[in-house]
Amino acid sequence: MNCDKIRQSLADYAVDNLRGTSAQEIREHLLTCADCAAELRALNAAVGLVEDVGLREPPVGLWNGLYNRITERSQAQESKLPWFRLGLRLRIAAAVAAAAVVLVAALLSQVKAPSPASFANAAAAEYLEGHAMSSRNTLFADRFSLASVAALAEEEQRTNE
């Protein structure tokens, strides 16, 4: 094995990433090559420095700063895009908004205005009362609720006279 190939593998050898014959070959070479042995000593010193410093937390905002710089670059690139790609997002947003307007309009058109049938009416109350009173003797009739309806209907009639 020549020194070029040995030096390519020296970094892995320095952190014990090599096993078996590859490591053996490098060991045997280092015994006979002073240059490669010096290279290994320098690598070990660098690893040692890193270990001495220890783990440090990155400064706050480091990643956000990186992200912002990346996105600035991509926006700058987009500003250089042709007009038919520049407005794509805007056109999609406009289309979605238009579809939403159409959908809402369609839904609203199905909602009918409150029918006059929902307004109170003294005549209806008269018949509601008569109906409630005549329903009392039906099997399992809720006669308590029917009395309530009859009284409310009668009250409505008297109020609307």
Next chain:
Amino acid sequence: MSDSRSSRIPYTIGLIAIAGLAAVWLFTRVLPGPSRASKIIIKAANADATQSYIADVNTETWYRNKLVKVTSKVYHLPKGERTEYYRGHLAGVVVVDDESHTYTWKTGSSSVETTETPTLSRQQRPALLLRNYSPSLHGQDYVGGRLCHIIELTPKKRGPFKRLWIDKSTYIALRIEDLDAMGRLTSSSAFSNVKYVGSLPASLLRPPTKAKARSEPSNLSSLSKRLGFRARTPRYVPAGYVLLGCRLNKCACECGHESAQLVYTNGVDTISVFQAARPQNCGMSGKCGLHNMNPGGVCLAGGDNRIGVAVARRGTKSVVVVGALGMNELMRIARSTP
């Protein structure tokens, strides 16, 4: 030869007997018969004719899209029932039901009104119910401290539902929920503090004074003479509904307005078909105060969104149909009345 024939006779008789027993077993077990829920309903239909009890009742009713609550104390006897309302808009009102009439008065007042309440016989009522409704059992729950079956009555054709909580021991309905055809709750009454007693005094069912009749039983011929127009039965009535009776109905505001009322029932639900002369005194003189008159003279006089009131002009009279079947069905009945 004859010996072998005579020795086969006992075997033949035995085989016939076994086949007969098997047929009976098949008929009672395998072929459809009354469900458990139906049996409970039949027992419950007659339970109130044999029991006396006192209970508090909490009632909630949807009226004009508002929830109205009342509370009452009920004294039930086999021959009738007295209900004293003590909370809500009915506080102070007493209602007495016997088998054919309802008496209503306010405590301390000398004015008693009576309404004739048509009914079927005790045998007819459950039979009609089971013809038009499918009862189903939905477990059990406690109401008023009493363990109850939960039974749901589902109409065989589209219509209102009913849920009942029936006391497992006495078969009295201790909670009743009414739901419209859309499955929305329209009313609910639940018993609490239920006490079953041996007997209650019959004087509880006596009104304090002579009552003034708000309605009277009648027939079509008498109604026609009285009201000045021909009272007729509608040509279309929803399937399953039978005519319960005819009444002369008087307006509560004592304006003198009267109408013919035909009451139909399917065993659980009722429809009332009123017929009154035009013009009328209670706001129905062709102008019912509404702005949306459909061509053909049918207008919707409103009502609660669960109980509908449909009106049709039919010659010299107005036909008003009240029920919980939905406006289309009520209008169809109104329009079909000659």
